[in-house]
Amino acid sequence: MTLGGEYRARVESFANRNYTTADESYYSQRLNFHASLKIGARVRLFGELYHGLTSGADRILEDDDLAVHQGFLELTLIEKENANMSLRLGRQEIGYGVSRLIDVREGPDIRRSFDMANLTFSKNQNSFNIIYGKEVNTGFQAFDNESNLFQSNAPNPSLWGVYIKNKVTGRIGNLDFYYLGFNSETSRFNDVIGEETRHSIGIRSYGNVGRFSFNSELIYQFGEIGERDISAYNFETDWKYLLLEGGWQPKLGIRLDFSSGDQAIGDGKVQTFNPMFVNPALYSLAGVNTPANLSSFHPNLTLQLSAAISIYMDYAFFYRTQTSDGLYTPPRFLLRAADGADQRHIGDVIGLQIQYNINRNISCNLRSSYFIAGEFIEATGASENTFYIFPTTSFKF
Numbered sequence: 175m176t177l178g179g180e181y182r183a184r185v186e187s188f189a190n191r192n193y194t195t196a197d198e199s200y201y202s203q204r205l206n207f208h209a210s211l212k213i214g215a216r217v218r219l220f221g222e223l224y225h226g227l228t229s230g231a232d233r234i235l236e237d238d239d240l241a242v243h244q245g246f247l248e249l250t251l252i253e254k255e256n257a258n259m260s261l262r263l264g265r266q267e268i269g270y271g272v273s274r275l276i277d278v279r280e281g282p283d284i285r286r287s288f289d290m291a292n293l294t295f296s297k298n299q300n301s302f303n304i305i306y307g308k309e310v311n312t313g314f315q316a317f318d319n320e321s322n323l324f325q326s327n328a329p330n331p332s333l334w335g336v337y338i339k340n341k342v343t344g345r346i347g348n349l350d351f352y353y354l355g356f357n358s359e360t361s362r363f364n365d366v367i368g369e370e371t372r373h374s375i376g377i378r379s380y381g382n383v384g385r386f387s388f389n390s391e392l393i394y395q396f397g398e399i400g401e402r403d404i405s406a407y408n409f410e411t412d413w414k415y416l417l418l419e420g421g422w423q424p425k426l427g428i429r430l431d432f433s434s435g436d437q438a439i440g441d442g443k444v445q446t447f448n449p450m451f452v453n454p455a456l457y458s459l460a461g462v463n464t465p466a467n468l469s470s471f472h473p474n475l476t477l478q479l480s481a482a483i484s485i486y487m488d489y490a491f492f493y494r495t496q497t498s499d500g501l502y503t504p505p506r507f508l509l510r511a512a513d514g515a516d517q518r519h520i521g522d523v524i525g526l527q528i529q530y531n532i533n534r535n536i537s538c539n540l541r542s543s544y545f546i547a548g549e550f551i552e553a554t555g556a557s558e559n560t561f562y563i564f565p566t567t568s569f570k571f
Contacts, residue, residue, distance in 0.1 A: 179207040182283075184566040190558035193551060202228040202236055204283040206243065216250040220266075226283030232314045235282035240316040243267075243287055252295075262292040265310060265321075270337055271378050273453030274391055274410060274465070275354060281455040284312050288333065289321035299341035306334040309451065332357040333451070335374075347381020347388065356450050361399055362508050363446040363466075364436040364499045368400030372448055385416035399444050406434045406447040408465060414476070425476040427488075435467025435496030446499055454504035457490060458523055458543035462560065466502035468520075469493045486527040492520040494550060501550065510554050519548035539566045 187199040208222035222244035228236045246264030267287050269278045279286035290307020308321040308330045322328030335354035342349050354374045361370035376393040390411040397404040414427040433447040449456075449465045457463055457470070474488035494501065497516045503509040528540040542563035551557045 175209060175211045177207075177209050178571055179205070180568060180570045181205055182566060182568045184564050186564040187562070189561040191560060191562075193547060193556040193558050193560060195556075195558055200229045202226070202283055208244070215253070218248040218250075219246075220248065221245045224284060228283070235279070235284050235312055237314050238284050238312055238319070239314065241284070241312065241319045242317065243285065243319075257295075257297040259293070259295045262290075262294075265289050266292060268292065268305065270352070271350060271391065272389060272410075272412070273456060274393065274408065275374060275376070275449060276333070276451045277453035279451075279454060281453070286310075286451060289323045290333070301339045303337040303339075304335075305337075306332075308332050327359060329359055331450075347379055347383075350376075350378040350380075352376050352378075354450070356397075356448065361448075361506075363399065363444055363448070364508070364511070365439045366399050366402050366444055368402075370397070370399045370404075370448075372397035372399075372404055372450075374450070385419075387414045387416075388412070393447075395448060402442050402444050404444045406445050408433045408447045408449075410465075423478040427472075427474040427476065429470075429472035429474065429488075431465060431468065431470045431472075433465040433468045433495060435494060435499035437496055438498055445496070446502075448506050449504075450506065452505050456504075457492075458525055458545070458562070461504050462523065462543075462545050463492055463520060464502050464504040464506065466506060467495050467499040468502070469495045482531045484529045486525075486529075488523075488525045490523045490525065492522065492548070493518045494520060510551075513554060515550055515553045517549035517553050520550050521548035522546045535570055537568050537570075539568070540564075541566075 182204040184202045186202060189197050191198050205225040206222060211219045224238060224241045224243035226236050226238045242265060244265050244267060246262045246266045249261045251261060252259035265287050267278045267285060268276060270276045287310045288307040289310060290305055293304045295302045308323050310319050310321045311330055312319050321330050333356060335352060337352040338350065340349045356372045358370045372395055374393055374395045376391060378391040380389040393408040395404055395406040410431045412429040414425045417424045417426055434445050436444060436446045447466050452464060454461055470490055470492045472488050472490040477485045479485065497518060498512055500508050500512045501510040501520060524544045526542050530538045545560040547557040547559055
């Protein structure tokens, strides 16, 4: 048996939250404890408890008295020198790639988990993964988180699919291929509300060539919302170049993102990209936007001051891909409808992250972002610039 856990403490402070003049500051903490029991050579039991707390009123995904965050049985079906097959049954975390579609949701106190079956076959540096399950809803009371896995009309979104990872020699780097299915009883995108069944087909290429690193992903989606057909896409690329190998090892980066939006109201089609279970901190933990009807450009710089201290800085420009579609907030909710506004510019975000790993158990992190409202925000409602900062300390064992 192995045991472990974490205590994470954070102070969060907003100035002009959600573009309004409302300021808010509060303390939050996360406690989690896990145990892994290996029975013989082929059976493992894993369990993890979570507790989340914030000062003041309860906040969704932040406050939870006590929850079974993970609890699964893992069976090793094949175990050879260069090949392995395992099956996980129960509540578990999953995440793929750079969190474009599925992520553990590290930002809030309560991470994301699924009740699912997860079959994985790996050989050498390649793997083949099959999944089916439902997202777990989080509540505020003890042991009230549930996925309603066997209820066909439950509000919890369903997820299924296949994810393949391939190690490729040469400059092409690594290639991931995947198909992911998604179903939600009620979804809203621009001018349509209804049951959504969406299929995503994607390819991801990533690797290093000398001082240059790359990570690119292309996703196409199809399916139905109500009686309307879905046809959507997302393209993202992230390039970095190591300017100097010594000293602070500065890396200059450029990141581009294009997520499709709905092209016209009342045309019987939906072109808005659905980021599904995306990392809410993909662009900032302030949660001002998410990759749906979004085009963005992110120049950035990374500095490694020492083996323990790193700094990441970026300046991001955000625009609506289609002016007929609105602005969405993580993970996939319509925050502001277009309402006839023809402005594309949503705003700019200045981001800063400082990471200090004191030792293998204790780390400190400071993140902040400053959102500068653009023409679309100014034309459609409250439009104050938003500042967010949160110092975090984590102790893991």
